[in-house]
Amino acid sequence: MKLMSNMRSRVLSLFNYPYIPKELLEESRGPILMHISDTPKGVYSYIFRIASILKPDYIIHTGDMADDIKLECNTSKIASYVSEVKTLIEGLEKNENSKIYYVLGNHDDYETVNRLSKKGTILQDEIITINNCKFRVSHYYEECPSNIDYNLYGHNIKPGHYKKEGTVGLNGVLNINIIDLGSKRVFHLDYPIGTNCLRLIEPRRISL
Template sequence: MDKNWWMPLYGVFLGIYVPPEVRELKGDLVMHLADTPSTVYGAVRRLVKVLSPRWIVHTGDLADDVKLELSPGELPRYRAKLEHLRRALEGDDSPGLVFVTGNHDNEATVREFFPESLVFRDRGRIELCGEGFNLSHDMSGLEEPPLRYNLFGHEPSQADCSEQGRFFLNGLLGVHIISLSLGKVYCLPYPGYVDDGRLGRRKRGL
């Protein structure tokens, strides 16, 4: 029997599984996520409390169960979701927040709900704790040349990869925990219900 048979049940009842190796990380940590439906906000909140990241980077579609590009009239529901997300991302040590707006985001609303955060429209570059980060909502929008950490979302078919000491990380597939002191990246899979929250099974598009 698969020794990890319990992980789907963990995802249903507790959220995002954090291996002991990740729980024990010290130093400057960056958490990266993308395309988050509101169904995962509780799990994200617990993750923030466990790991106390220095920075949280979200590469777009903050409330991915509200498809603003397809249904602009759902802005009030989107605003309500962002209020819940704000509470989920607030940690005891007040992590810095960086957002890249996605195709289902409203930039003005993101800036309103996160006034102390850095907000990029579609793409941007930033230095966090001495390391360069290249950010975009989708991989094709990443600027050239690549930096050490290249973060995006949106594309379910694009797997994480690394080449020549550079990381290309898709936050749609899992939450990345980046240890800047060790130069390591850990990917924590989302619970199975997250894809349902994204409406992927209803063929409404990412």
Template sequence: MCLKQGDAMATKLWITLYRSFLGIYVPEELRALRGEVLLHLSDTPSSMYGGLQKLLALLEPRWVVLTGDLADDIKLEIRPGLLPVYREKMKALADVLSSVPACRSVIVTGNHDDERVVRTSFPKAVVLNRKGRCDADGLELNLSHDFGGLERPYGPLNLFGHNVTRSDFTEGGRRFLNGLVALHAVHIPTGRVFSLPYPKYVNDDRMLRRKTGL
């Protein structure tokens, strides 16, 4: 028993160190589901694009859903003059997502996104302005940049971001997943959800930028 507890503590320490210095820790159980998952993330600073590219190569997700603030280090709502910089960030993100069939990329715009630039950068993706619904191989998705924008009635799987006070939860058989809190990999055949904590640098970048507002 002591050995098992020690092993568990060592594993937990390793995961913490991995997140702090290397990136996104993906358990073997999830790696075995390569090609069968939907990946959800939100409020991504551009510093994460490299890590996202590696994650896409590792999991080969069938769908990718981003629920807003695609370059969370560029606060367009507060500093609209940064639009040219934001446009370049979207080009970089489009390159990262090029490994995913465009029609299987779903992008919800956030308060710091420019819808026109997003639609131009991802011409074949499903782009929703702030909120909407779609079907991903039988998964009924209710999507919004923030929790309050989720359409009613809620769906079986409700994905959002932006809100720092909302964790993932289940209510009345409906799942609510906050992409700001963690990345999510949803196994499409079974609906099982894996929550992957963001690397420490992602949250650090967010907090540094959010001094000027969400």
């Protein structure tokens, strides 16, 4: 069953369409939280489509909002960064009922995000409470106290998702993570095929 789901997900992503499990669509209690991280421009429309289908109550982006720019290493590309982040923020904030958190990464610019966002909350490394659950949100992974329910991070493909002493750790680089806060169930949705190439963390394949 899982193999079939994985195959279906990969095929759909070729057409820029996400595979969303039937259980998530039909059995969720809500509220729904969507966690994303390290997003290159090429995945924006895919993320917007997921948000339009699931209508999440909360969206948390754990940094590097235009990850194909690598702004920290390419400060001269600030104009391209502004253009891409504008597209991302406008797309996310079209979800009128979503509370949105932007947790800035090393390739983000505070002034740009603050100027462009109309409804988002900008964070760094903080602990927040959502629906009576405690979240540690940061661009970077760190171990956290056992009273934290969810540890959300990005930046690197390691460490992966984990469960330890009552804390669920979710890496937003690996998946688009969906939390059903009513049932505490977590769903890992795939990014489109080729996302890591767009992030510049995998070499592009050259066809002969």
